[in-house]
Amino acid sequence: MVEEWEDDTAVPASVRQLWADIGDAVVHDSVKQECAAAYSLAMGQENLLLACGVCGVRALLSPDQGNFEYMDLRALEPLQLSPEQIDVYEQGGAASRVASVTKTPFGLYHLHPELVEEYLDDSRSAAWRTVVCTTCSTALASGSLPELSIAAGVDYGWALRLGLPKLNLIEKYLISRVRLYVHTVKLKAGDGVAPQQALVGHVAAFQHDGPQVMGTVFPNYHDITDHINVKFVGDNSAIDVCMPKLLRSKVFRVNLDSVYHWLRTLKAVHPLYHDITIDSSPETRTAVSNVPSVLLACATRITDPTMVQVERHVGSDVAAVRPNPFQGDCDPPCQVRNPTALH
Numbered sequence: 539m540v541e542e543w544e545d546d547t548a549v550p551a552s553v554r555q556l557w558a559d560i561g562d563a564v565v566h567d568s569v570k571q572e573c574a575a576a577y578s579l580a581m582g583q584e585n586l587l588l589a590c591g592v593c594g595v596r597a598l599l600s601p602d603q604g605n606f607e608y609m610d611l612r613a614l615e616p617l618q619l620s621p622e623q624i625d626v627y628e629q630g631g632a633a634s635r636v637a638s639v640t641k642t643p644f645g646l647y648h649l650h651p652e653l654v655e656e657y658l659d660d661s662r663s664a665a666w667r668t669v670v671c672t673t674c675s676t677a678l679a680s681g682s683l684p685e686l687s688i689a690a691g692v693d694y695g696w697a698l699r700l701g702l703p704k705l706n707l708i709e710k711y712l713i714s715r716v717r718l719y720v721h722t723v724k725l726k727a728g729d730g731v732a733p734q735q736a737l738v739g740h741v742a743a744f745q746h747d748g749p750q751v752m753g754t755v756f757p758n759y760h761d762i763t764d765h766i767n768v769k770f771v772g773d774n775s776a777i778d779v780c781m782p783k784l785l786r787s788k789v790f791r792v793n794l795d796s797v798y799h800w801l802r803t804l805k806a807v808h809p810l811y812h813d814i815t816i817d818s819s820p821e822t823r824t825a826v827s828n829v830p831s832v833l834l835a836c837a838t839r840i841t842d843p844t845m846v847q848v849e850r851h852v853g854s855d856v857a858a859v860r861p862n863p864f865q866g867d868c869d870p871p872c873q874v875r876n877p878t879a880l881h
Contacts, residue, residue, distance in 0.1 A: 591653035591668030592617065592678075593686045594638075594694075607675060610659065611640075611647060611666045616678060617689050619646040633807040636695035638688045642666050648689035652696070700803060703796040706789050708829055711765060712757040713800050715810060723768045723790070723833075725780050755815045756801050757826050768837035772846055781834055790830050794823055 589596045590606065592614075619627060619639065624646060627634045640649040647654075649668055659665040674684040683690045698704075705713070707721055768784075770777040784790050798818060804811040840846070 588669055589650070589653055590671035590674055591640075591649045592670050592674040592688065593684055593692070594650055594653075594688070595671055595673075595686070606669050606671050608667045609670045609675065611642060611649070611654070611668065612644070614647065614649075614668075614670075614678065616681075616683060617648045617687075619648065631806075632700060632803060636697065636699050636807055638693045638695060640666075640668075648687065648693075650688070650696075695807075697800075697803075702800060702803060703793070705796060705800065706791070708762075708766065708790065708792055708833070709797050709800075711762055712759060712792070712797055712826060712829070713804065714758075715814075717765050719765070721766050723766070723784075725768065725770045725777075725784055726772065754813055755817050757797050757817070757822070759822075759826050759829050762829060763833060763836050766833055768833050769840060770837055771840045773841055774839065777839055777841070781837075785830055785834065790833075792827055792829055794827060797826065 588606065627637065627639060627646065630637070638648065638650045640647045640651040640654045642654075654666055654668045656664060656666055670678075674687060677684040677687075686692050707723070711717060711721075770780065772780070798816065801811075801814070801816050805814055805816065
């Protein structure tokens with residue numbers, strides 16, 4: 539239709555205004571940055587986000603938009619633990635504390651406790667409710683358990699219910715039974731204007747024969763350089779200054795106490811870790827502590843002046859969506875965690 543207008547004078551005023559509005563709303567750089575920042579804030583894995591208390595799926599829309607609804611727990615009787623399940627839960631120790639069970643004055647429920655809230659019902663009495671997605675509410679209304687619900691056995695738990703420390707990238711790889719991705723830590727040397735930064739990313743994952751199983755002896759530090767690599771961008775003198783700073787940052791240190799704490803807990807509560815052997819020998823502890831230094835020793839230096847200039851002008855985070863840049867000697871900011879991305 540646009541091509542049918544032979545000159546600008548033939549374009550209707552309403553269309554001219556629409557073009558202007560589109561240009562202002564979509565093309566303007568400030569709007570792009572605002573949209574990216576808002577999306578990152580709303581959809582960040584560790585950010586608070588409304589979710590279904592029954593299955594944990596995230597709510598992309600608010601309950602008043604029809605896809606989710608608040609339901610009183612008294613209407614969710616099928617989600618109550620049976621007497622047998624209550625006995626197992628009360629004797630489960632750490633496994634029970636990591637499980638997704640909500641305690642109320644009128645029973646125990648297969649619900650994410652973080653997603654259940656107390657409120658005043660129509661009679662002004664204290665009651666409890668949770669957000670339920672359409673899939674779960676439809677299944678419950680038909681008298682069956684939702685396929686992906688906690689009550690149906692799909693419960694990944696939440697480690698922070700045990701007070702476990704947050705692990706960085708290296709520490710996660712040391713305790714992982716499966717490594718699906720190759721991660722790259724790119725360190726950008728400061729140029730006197732922009733601060734030093736370390737950004738973590740991973741390559742795109744394509745279909746392959748299967749995940750690499752890491753054996754049964756942990757912490758597993760063997761071949762970690764095949765899965766985590768470091769790339770420095772800048773001149774050699776700046777890189778030599780940046781390397782020790784990266785070793786001092788929390789994103790690149792190995793806390794042995796945290797690693798062994800996680801392994802002992804996983805062995806006790808996770809079925810896939812029951813058969814592991816935890817190696818706490820002095821030799822292994824020393825080798826694990828030296829992993830960051832080994833990764834830096836294998837680092838790639840990108841010192842080509844053209845590449846450095848491109849990096850300086852383009853930047854590493856064009857959309858401004860990476861949530862945890864490391865700047866200087868500062869640790870990444872802590873973020874509120876919420877177990878709303880469970881499957």
